[in-house]
Amino acid sequence: MDLPAIYDPSITEEKWYAYWLKHGFFRSVPDDRPKYSMVIPPPNVTGVLHMGHMLNNTIQDVLVRRARMQGKNTCWVPGTDHASIATEAKVVALLKEQGLEKSDMTRETFLKYAWAWKEKHGNIILEQLKKLGASCDWERTSFTMDPDMSRSVIESFVYLYNKGLIYRGIRMVNWDPEGQTAVSDEEVIHREVNEKLYYLKYFFSENGKAGKEYLSIATTRPETIMADVAVCVNPQDERYVGMVGKKVLIPLINKEIPVLADDYVTMDFGTGCLKITPAHDLNDYEIGLRHKLPVIDILNPDGTLNEQAQVLVGEDRFEARRKIRHMLEENGCLEKEEPYITQVGFSERTDAVIEPRLSLQWFVKLEILAKRALAYVEDGNVKLIPNKYRNTYRHWMETARDWCISRQLWWGQQIPAWTLPNGEVVVASTAEEALELARKNDPNLQAEDLVQDPDVVDTWFSSWLWPISVFDPDKPGHPEKESNKELAYYYPTDDLVTAPDILFFWVARMVMAGDLFCNQKPFSNVYLTGMVRDKLGRKMSKSLGNSPDPIELMDQYGADGVRMGLMLCTSAGNDILFDESQVEQGRNFCNKVWNAYRLVRSWKREETMVPSDTLQEAVRWFSQLLAATRYEVDDLLSKYRLSEALMLLYKRFWDDFCSWYLEIIKPFTEEERRLDAQTYDMTLQFFNIQLHLLHPFIPFITEELWQNLSERTSGESIMVSAVPQTGSFDKSALDEFVRLQEMVVHIRGLRQSKQIPRKEELDLLFKGSFPSKWHGIAMRMAGLKTVQQVHEAPSEVNVYTFLIGTTECFVPLGTLLDIEEEKSKLHAELTYYRKFLSSVEKKLANESFLQRAPRKVVDIERKKQSDAKSKIKALEKQLELL
RNA sequence: GGGAGCUUAGCUCAGCUGGUUUAGAGCACCUGCCUUACAAGCAGGGGGUCGUGAGUUCGAAUCUCGCAGCUCCCACCA
Numbered sequence A: 001m002d003l004p005a006i007y008d009p010s011i012t013e014e015k016w017y018a019y020w021l022k023h024g025f026f027r028s029v030p031d032d033r034p035k036y037s038m039v040i041p042p043p044n045v046t047g048v049l050h051m052g053h054m055l056n057n058t059i060q061d062v063l064v065r066r067a068r069m070q071g072k073n074t075c076w077v078p079g080t081d082h083a084s085i086a087t088e089a090k091v092v093a094l095l096k097e098q099g100l101e102k103s104d105m106t107r108e109t110f111l112k113y114a115w116a117w118k119e120k121h122g123n124i125i126l127e128q129l130k131k132l133g134a135s136c137d138w139e140r141t142s143f144t145m146d147p148d149m150s151r152s153v154i155e156s157f158v159y160l161y162n163k164g165l166i167y168r169g170i171r172m173v174n175w176d177p178e179g180q181t182a183v184s185d186e187e188v189i190h191r192e193v194n195e196k197l198y199y200l201k202y203f204f205s206e207n208g209k210a211g212k213e214y215l216s217i218a219t220t221r222p223e224t225i226m227a228d229v230a231v232c233v234n235p236q237d238e239r240y241v242g243m244v245g246k247k248v249l250i251p252l253i254n255k256e257i258p259v260l261a262d263d264y265v266t267m268d269f270g271t272g273c274l275k276i277t278p279a280h281d282l283n284d285y286e287i288g289l290r291h292k293l294p295v296i297d298i299l300n301p302d303g304t305l306n307e308q309a310q311v312l313v314g315e316d317r318f319e320a321r322r323k324i325r326h327m328l329e330e331n332g333c334l335e336k337e338e339p340y341i342t343q344v345g346f347s348e349r350t351d352a353v354i355e356p357r358l359s360l361q362w363f364v365k366l367e368i369l370a371k372r373a374l375a376y377v378e379d380g381n382v383k384l385i386p387n388k389y390r391n392t393y394r395h396w397m398e399t400a401r402d403w404c405i406s407r408q409l410w411w412g413q414q415i416p417a418w419t420l421p422n423g424e425v426v427v428a429s430t431a432e433e434a435l436e437l438a439r440k441n442d443p444n445l446q447a448e449d450l451v452q453d454p455d456v457v458d459t460w461f462s463s464w465l466w467p468i469s470v471f472d473p474d475k476p477g478h479p480e481k482e483s484n485k486e487l488a489y490y491y492p493t494d495d496l497v498t499a500p501d502i503l504f505f506w507v508a509r510m511v512m513a514g515d516l517f518c519n520q521k522p523f524s525n526v527y528l529t530g531m532v533r534d535k536l537g538r539k540m541s542k543s544l545g546n547s548p549d550p551i552e553l554m555d556q557y558g559a560d561g562v563r564m565g566l567m568l569c570t571s572a573g574n575d576i577l578f579d580e581s582q583v584e585q586g587r588n589f590c591n592k593v594w595n596a597y598r599l600v601r602s603w604k605r606e607e608t609m610v611p612s613d614t615l616q617e618a619v620r621w622f623s624q625l626l627a628a629t630r631y632e633v634d635d636l637l638s639k640y641r642l643s644e645a646l647m648l649l650y651k652r653f654w655d656d657f658c659s660w661y662l663e664i665i666k667p668f669t670e671e672e673r674r675l676d677a678q679t680y681d682m683t684l685q686f687f688n689i690q691l692h693l694l695h696p697f698i699p700f701i702t703e704e705l706w707q708n709l710s711e712r713t714s715g716e717s718i719m720v721s722a723v724p725q726t727g728s729f730d731k732s733a734l735d736e737f738v739r740l741q742e743m744v745v746h747i748r749g750l751r752q753s754k755q756i757p758r759k760e761e762l763d764l765l766f767k768g769s770f771p772s773k774w775h776g777i778a779m780r781m782a783g784l785k786t787v788q789q790v791h792e793a794p795s796e797v798n799v800y801t802f803l804i805g806t807t808e809c810f811v812p813l814g815t816l817l818d819i820e821e822e823k824s825k826l827h828a829e830l831t832y833y834r835k836f837l838s839s840v841e842k843k844l845a846n847e848s849f850l851q852r853a854p855r856k857v858v859d860i861e862r863k864k865q866s867d868a869k870s871k872i873k874a875l876e877k878q879l880e881l882l
Numbered sequence B: 001g002g003g004a005g006c007u008u009a010g011c012u013c014a015g016c017u018g019g020u021u022u023a024g025a026g027c028a029c030c031u032g033c034c035u036u037a038c039a040a041g042c043a044g045g046g047g048g049u050c051g052u053g054a055g056u057u058c059g060a061a062u063c064u065c066g067c068a069g070c071u072c073c074c075a076c077c078a
Helices: A009-022 A051-069 A084-097 A107-121 A124-132 A147-162 A222-227 A282-291 A317-330 A367-378 A389-399 A431-439 A485-490 A500-518 A550-568 A580-601 A613-638 A642-665 A677-694 A699-709 A731-754 A772-782 A819-845 A847-852 A855-881
Strands: A035-039 A073-077 A166-176 A181-183 A188-206 A209-219 A230-233 A247-250 A255-261 A273-276 A334-347 A355-364 A383-385 A417-419 A425-427 A493-498 A523-528 A532-534 A576-578 A604-606 A674-676 A762-767 A784-789 A799-804 A807-812
Touching: A009 A124, A009 A550, A009 A699, A035 A051, A035 A485, A051 A073, A051 A124, A051 A493, A051 A532, A051 A550, A084 A107, A124 A550, A147 A166, A147 A425, A147 A500, A166 A334, A181 A355, A188 A222, A188 A317, A209 A222, A209 A247, A209 A273, A222 A317, A230 A282, A273 A282, A282 A355, A317 A334, A367 A389, A367 A500, A383 A389, A389 A500, A417 A431, A425 A431, A493 A500, A500 A523, A550 A580, A550 A642, A550 A699, A580 A642, A580 A677, A580 A699, A604 A677, A613 A642, A613 A677, A613 A731, A613 A772, A642 A677, A642 A772, A674 A677, A677 A699, A731 A762, A731 A772, A731 A799, A731 A807, A762 A772, A772 A784, A799 A819, A799 A855, A819 A847, A819 A855
Parallel strands: A035 A073, A035 A493, A230 A255, A383 A523, A493 A523, A532 A576, A604 A674, A762 A784
Antiparallel strands: A166 A181, A166 A355, A188 A209, A188 A247, A188 A334, A230 A273, A247 A255, A417 A425, A762 A807, A799 A807
8 A cells, every 4th residue: 555655634634524424424313322412502603613612513523523432322312503693684785785785675685685694694504614624413403493493482472471571561671773773781891991971050940940059960872961860979978968859950051950969879989979861771770760860761762862852863983972072062062071080881792882771671580590500600500611600690680680681683482472452462483373362352353453572582591592493493482391211311512612701691591491391400500611812812713813714724834733722722712822733743743643554554464473461561561551540541531631631642552653653663674575474464543443432522533543544344433433452451561661761762862862773773781670671672662782691880980870760871972982971960960969868868857857747758858858868879980990 | 909829941741648859840041963764764862959037846848837939810989
């Protein structure tokens, strides 16, 4: 067989993915094996693959592939999320480009456009995941607006409504004037902004006319003064004694409003005097409720001023702010202005400044749900990895307020509530059922008398059902019914891999939904990935242009290389600083594996040959090392330390397997590339085991080589074949081998510094212990002619000496040895050990140490002491000789 | 304003309940090599007073408390 010297992933990767699909290795149906299940965090249909997806899905694929190789019935459910605000915004923008306005079309027409858009773009991201190697059960691909998914959402809405967990009410919500919809508290991002604090004069009213005296009121939002209904001071505030109960005039519109007292007002902020604008500020709204004040809303849904404002009608709120400032100044009502830094809320989806707005919305009561969802994490039923997120999770669950779930959009599941002519509202799964309900009170009602709520539900109100509804869409609406076979088998899922920024949006709510509808957690472990940043630590963004195109990256380095590059530097919960050189490292590793394989395959298996002792020892050593490695890798993976597990495998393969094992057993001469059958077979077996251990991380090349390793019949794959058995291992024997390696490295260093060519063989004498079984290995690796034990240090002058542990080693060098250099080297070593010894002895001289430290620790120190002493003795002797 | 977390080599990080750690890894770096699997390679090497100050302890990178710097989350002071 002829393999090229450079591995080309573009040939193999597509081939094997098609093969895996063809043989249905990703497919899962319930059976009697133990299961491993996981749902993908459904990416937005609007999205294209970015580095965050790459990281997230690589981790998932590693976990899934490992479980599959452990013989579990593995099910990874893929799908996409309809992402109502983001998608609707995208479709609206697209229509605008074509000269079409959403406001000009009916709901049906708009949705037709939206669906067309989804059909065209919706699956791009999933196709891209295939290139990465994601082993999802594609037959299960779901979309959060699939008919049965939507039914699940609607029916669960009805269920919760009937249980009293969903209610409708007029509340202050976060209004996004750009998207023209309410958004939840979690969708508001607060940012610091430089604004101005305006001090306005509210003159006291004297029979409706402005008097001479005034109250000074600080505000950042002068454009809202027309909506003021009162001015408020703290009852304890001595400055304003006697003013409560009087009336002041709103500047510009000269409207009389009362001066009130309320404890909410802080005396030492601003002027201690607060204008009350119930329609446009949450606190003011609450104060308004306390004092039974009217609500005057002066803003349109799009953020422009309405008729109620009386002035600047039709102007945008920010334009109005600019203009009103001048008007107030001209009017003599602007006392002063100061620069002011304040927190402003922005919409997560549209980045518009959020407007507190009073409106009729639907809410989910969270108090009980949050408490129960918290318990799952608190008692370890659901584990967060890393654990530090427990605190964050707890904090949110303890402070969560009711969840506003209605959105003034069309793209999504329409709220199943109908208003009757008399204003009553009925909630039912379908229009027919709603009519039936309505007729209980008024049998004459007709279908057209019922008007469905035009709003849709929050996207997260559908995705919180995801781990349930992908298996059994009927369950959320009917928790009392028995789970279907799928749900019973796959639920709860095992792992969830997601980013910490949706811990509350999604993870916490899935726990709530799991508890509500299945009375069980939705998953056992939540692995939280970090954010992928560029190597300077900046967020990846289109505008910075610092985000590599994953597809190009995979074309250039292979999916395996990219996966490896990402996995080498990821640890749970920590951001990863992405640098293309890591991907290069991944690619290089794949190439290394490839070439190691080429080497082994270039040898001839010789049935009649008998393995030398050296070869047998090498096999013995590496098989033990592999057993130990596998044990360690299992341990690391069980703790989700993926990058450490991969790094360990990387080092084993590259440093130990290639640089030591293969170099030891490599046949000497070119003509005779023959290896005895026993060693040859074991070497292939080592390869086989390492391919298995590496497969979850780099699935393509491992499949390619595994298929090549021996005759395979169609339908076989490394991904469904169990990892071959590894034997036992003896830790101390492995440690001893490290001594041997140190010795070889030392001699190689000597060659380098004395410029002794490899071909020139050396002799080694040693005093102390150095197992004879390894002499052959040392000779091979260090280029030695002889290895010989002595009882006394050689007396010649021209002998290079060094210590490995407590074994003294001697290499006669003839004229090459520089006596002075040797002396200074020995002196340096001597100084080091003397210092070391004195620190150890200081410890041992300490009575308290001897008394209080555990015996084991004291023994260790004693051993250090005696070792150091014998080393010093040996060094002194060598110096003497020189 | 409240809370959480971080600070170990040039970079990214490991070091879990204090003691074989006068601290490890990978990358980067330096030196020498086209040694017949791989220059996407081989061999060798240097590099850290563990942010800072104190405390607990026989013993601290590890535990406690100040201080400094960074990051994230939450929050309605106009």
